[in-house]
Amino acid sequence: MKRIFLFDLYQTPRGKLLQTMEGQYLKRSITVSCKQQLLQIGGLSWEDSFIDCSLYQRYCILDVDALGCEGAQRVQGKAYTLPVQSESIDLIILPHLLEFDEYRFQTMREIERVLKPGGEVIIINFNPLSFSVRYLYLWDVKLANSWRSHFITRGRIRDWLKLMNFEMLNTVEFNLDTFTIRPGKFQFSGRSIFAMAYGVKAVKRRYRLIPVGETGKQRPRFAGVGNGLESNLQRKKKHD
Numbered sequence: 001m002k003r004i005f006l007f008d009l010y011q012t013p014r015g016k017l018l019q020t021m022e023g024q025y026l027k028r029s030i031t032v033s034c035k036q037q038l039l040q041i042g043g044l045s046w047e048d049s050f051i052d053c054s055l056y057q058r059y060c061i062l063d064v065d066a067l068g069c070e071g072a073q074r075v076q077g078k079a080y081t082l083p084v085q086s087e088s089i090d091l092i093i094l095p096h097l098l099e100f101d102e103y104r105f106q107t108m109r110e111i112e113r114v115l116k117p118g119g120e121v122i123i124i125n126f127n128p129l130s131f132s133v134r135y136l137y138l139w140d141v142k143l144a145n146s147w148r149s150h151f152i153t154r155g156r157i158r159d160w161l162k163l164m165n166f167e168m169l170n171t172v173e174f175n176l177d178t179f180t181i182r183p184g185k186f187q188f189s190g191r192s193i194f195a196m197a198y199g200v201k202a203v204k205r206r207y208r209l210i211p212v213g214e215t216g217k218q219r220p221r222f223a224g225v226g227n228g229l230e231s232n233l234q235r236k237k238k239h240d
Contacts, residue, residue, distance in 0.1 A: 043067025
């Protein structure tokens with residue numbers, strides 16, 4: 001499934017509104033320092049609406065077709081084999097990439113690999129229950145089949161993040177004209193069905209294993225209290 005379908009959706013009235021709301025959410029979610037390393041996987045060509053590339057000089061866009069705004073660093077590559085050093089990125093943005101990625105679970109593993117401990121990831125996907133998105137090109141049979149096989153539910157994203165030791169910081173639902181940001185996990189409501197897309201911001205946690213079992217006995221480095229008192233008494237008797 002090619003991302004050209006995404007750009008066609010952005011040309012529709014509802015798609016333009018969705019683009020505006022997603023840009024506002026991304027702008028609020030980018031809270032890292034301008035000196036830290038940021039990576040966006042999947043170019044949009046309108047990144048300048050949510051980030052100042054002249055300020056964030058370490059902002060890089062990786063895309064298989066080298067798409068992206070002109071002010072940012074652009075690298076041509078594939079998401080499931082990131083040409084990036086392990087634990088070197090502070091923030092990763094995935095704007096509508098996983099729906100179009102045949103190896104999306106491998107892509108998630110690559111994201112976990114290149115993120116630093118405490119690094120953050122922002123994911124935006126289409127809502128599988130959205131009629132306005134799923135049937136936007138109802139008469140295009142090829143597109144309809146592609147949508148049906150690539151939609152990703154909120155529950156699946158949640159399970160993937162949990163499996164890779166990510167903690168969800170906030171979630172968002174992009175409705176027809178507004179979007180709502182909630183802290184923590186997804187909270188389903190009646191409006192969730194009508195949301196065109198959803199997003200999640202999560203942080204990578206690194207837990208250290210604590211050894212369980214018997215520990216080897218170590219000799220004390222200092223003399224015991226009793227031994228010290230006894231030696232003092234003996235010295236006092238000899239002195240007397």
